Amino acid sequence: MAVPLINDNKGIKTFVVDEGHGVKGLSELRMKTLPQLFIQPREKRLDMTKVVHHESIPVIDMSDWEDPKVMKRICDAAENWGFFQVVNHGVPVRVLDDVKEAAKRFFLLPADEKKKYLFKNSSTKNVRLVSSFIPEVDKVYEWKDYLSCFYVSDDEASAFWPSVCRDQLLEYMKESEALIKTLLKVLITRLDIPKLDETNEPFLMGSRRINLNYYPICPNPELTVGVGSHSDVSTLTILLQDKTGGLYVRKLDSDNWVHVPPIKGSLTINIGDALQIMSNGRYKSIEHHVIANGLENRVSVPLFVNPRPIDVIGPLPQVIARGEKALYKHVLYSDYVKHFYRKPHNGKDTIDFAKL
Numbered sequence: 001m002a003v004p005l006i007n008d009n010k011g012i013k014t015f016v017v018d019e020g021h022g023v024k025g026l027s028e029l030r031m032k033t034l035p036q037l038f039i040q041p042r043e044k045r046l047d048m049t050k051v052v053h054h055e056s057i058p059v060i061d062m063s064d065w066e067d068p069k070v071m072k073r074i075c076d077a078a079e080n081w082g083f084f085q086v087v088n089h090g091v092p093v094r095v096l097d098d099v100k101e102a103a104k105r106f107f108l109l110p111a112d113e114k115k116k117y118l119f120k121n122s123s124t125k126n127v128r129l130v131s132s133f134i135p136e137v138d139k140v141y142e143w144k145d146y147l148s149c150f151y152v153s154d155d156e157a158s159a160f161w162p163s164v165c166r167d168q169l170l171e172y173m174k175e176s177e178a179l180i181k182t183l184l185k186v187l188i189t190r191l192d193i194p195k196l197d198e199t200n201e202p203f204l205m206g207s208r209r210i211n212l213n214y215y216p217i218c219p220n221p222e223l224t225v226g227v228g229s230h231s232d233v234s235t236l237t238i239l240l241q242d243k244t245g246g247l248y249v250r251k252l253d254s255d256n257w258v259h260v261p262p263i264k265g266s267l268t269i270n271i272g273d274a275l276q277i278m279s280n281g282r283y284k285s286i287e288h289h290v291i292a293n294g295l296e297n298r299v300s301v302p303l304f305v306n307p308r309p310i311d312v313i314g315p316l317p318q319v320i321a322r323g324e325k326a327l328y329k330h331v332l333y334s335d336y337v338k339h340f341y342r343k344p345h346n347g348k349d350t351i352d353f354a355k356l
């Protein structure tokens with residue numbers, strides 16, 4: 001294994017991406033300083049002076065979700081924060097712990113084993129191991145590796161998902177189904193849609209993607225990002241984070257950021273662009289950002305709940321029927337996602353693709 005020099009961007013890329021060592025492999029070289037390829041311009045890093053400590057995203061107890069007061073809190077959080085945490089959500093804590101362990105197990109595999117899942121080697125396009133966000137497009141890299149698995153069927157997952165984490169991911173997807181339906185049921189009531197049924201389930205929750213994010217220890221965390229500021233392109237994202245912390249959320253219509261503190265057994269929910277578009281801007285997909293960490297490795301597991309790639313999404317007819325002017329055009333969801341994957345993270349700019 002040839003060890004690259006820190007200012008040799010080409011050598012670093014070869015080591016991280018082509019040879020499949022990942023950012024984790026680079027971290028394990030214990031370099032004293034961050035390779036140049038990862039040094040983000042100041043405006044792309046999180047400005048810690050903009051972090052407010054006296055506010056936090058709502059934490060909602062879901063045990064009594066049919067209570068109109070709880071339903072109101074969920075819809076208000078989706079409108080005013082775009083992000084909230086849920087506790088007593090019905091997904092067993094054991095299942096969540098198993099997923100985090102499975103994620104660590106995957107990233108602990110030797111590089112030669114993990115390499116099989118790089119896009120160029122993968123036998124399916126539904127499973128891919130990636131470093132940074134899009135290494136072919138990113139000019140400056142993010143300090144993260146991730147495995148992304150698009151769910152097609154249990155049989156397809158059995159055939160292609162890595163065996164060290166597959167069962168835990170599938171169990172997590174099954175166990176979170178009821179929570180996803182509950183959240184969507186509640187959220188659509190405010191859009192004058194009385195129930196979740198076969199007419200709307202496909203475009204609200206017709207496809208799933210689960211990512212395993214690994215943020216290894218970083219020599220100069222203040223100079224880079226774990227994930228740059230972005231909004232998700234999903235309908236909803238259900239995020240499981242470990243106890244490390246480091247996720248920051250932009251406060252609506254402001255320049256301030258709030259930390260999302262890890263709460264044992266909780267899940268973080270965020271609204272994605274697809275739901276912002278379908279609700280004609282009522283529910284907000286909010287920018288978020290992950291910092292790098294100099295002391296601890298971090299894992300997180302976002303479960304992206306999406307329309308199907310073949311769905312055409314736009315403001316829902318029930319919303320427009322109330323007399324609102326449409327803010328977004330209709331777009332094919334797979335075109336929207338492809339647009340997201342063709343450019344580096346840049347705040348909320350993906351949604352411009354659908355703006356009228």
Ligand SMILES: COc1cc(/C=C/C(=O)SCCNC(=O)CCNC(=O)[C@H](O)C(C)(C)COP(=O)(O)OP(=O)(O)OC[C@H]2O[C@@H](n3cnc4c(N)ncnc43)[C@H](O)[C@@H]2OP(=O)(O)O)ccc1O
Pocket residue numbers: 125128130133134146148150207208209211227230231232233234272304306307308309333334335337338341342
């Ligand atoms: C990853 O780090 C992230 C992620 C995020 C937030 C992510 C989300 O919100 S994920 C929700 C994604 N939505 C879906 O998966 C919806 C359903 N899927 C689809 O619509 C399709 O799978 C598709 C993504 C459109 C791909 O369809 P298809 O044409 O059959 O497949 P390809 O030919 O393989 O890909 C087309 C195009 O997309 C690029 N791409 C696809 N998946 C990924 C991926 N996981 N990572 C990187 N790039 C991907 C692929 O390169 C192709 O690009 P072209 O330019 O060649 O067309 C937030 C923050 C993060 O850091």
Ligand SMILES: O=C(O)CCC(=O)C(=O)O
Pocket residue numbers: 211213227232239241246247288289290299300301302
């Ligand atoms: O790691 C996190 O806490 C968030 C990751 C994220 O925003 C994403 O993968 O889309």
Ligand SMILES: [Fe+2]
Pocket residue numbers: 230231232288
């Ligand atoms: Fe995200």
